Amino acid sequence: MTTTIRPEAPSDEEAIEQVTRRAFLSHPYSHQTEQFIIRALRADHALSVSLVAEEAGRVVGHIALSPVSISDGAVGWYGLGPISVEPEWQGRGIGRALMERGLAELSRIGANGCVLVGDPAFYTRFGFANSPALVLEGVPPEFFLALSLDTAAAHGSVQFHPAFQATR
């Protein structure tokens, strides 16, 4: 298998939405708005990192990273997600490749850290852990995970980009 991970191009937008929609269709905690979130982030120029996974010229996965704000004023923190792999392509290492390249891109742009909401069973393998110093209102701490990319600590309440409220 030769998976190519590359930045999104304008011609990928429809494929990204379709992959995202299908990946989250049977996700137990999804409101099926993830594709709208990506579109709203892009419209607001807040898709700091947007990578696609390509197999034989077809987009089969995607990862989005966007800036978050933290109440202590810490800068350079990003929110990871949504991340999606086309259902029939899951379990073949594409999610890992997207995660590793996404985190590498964050380091490249000088990010200080990354947060996400998700299943620790998947994300702890990439270094994410619950961080008692950071909270996301309304989300149980066990599903709110952080990864520091430098030595500066961040403390406080985290807010994802307003695009995460998009419903259409």
Ligand SMILES: CC(C)(COP(=O)(O)OP(=O)(O)OC[C@H]1O[C@@H](n2cnc3c(N)ncnc32)[C@H](O)[C@@H]1OP(=O)(O)O)[C@@H](O)C(=O)NCCC(=O)NCCS
């Ligand atoms: C989560 C998702 C992106 C993972 O992509 P993937 O291509 O299937 O993942 P990979 O094959 O690269 O798996 C990497 C590792 O994570 C493990 N893994 C994959 N999905 C997992 C899950 N849901 N829970 C726990 N571990 C998982 C794999 O077993 C593999 O382990 P290994 O490194 O020990 O072999 C994909 O399953 C998906 O799109 N799911 C639906 C949307 C979703 O849930 N997004 C995340 C929202 S929190």
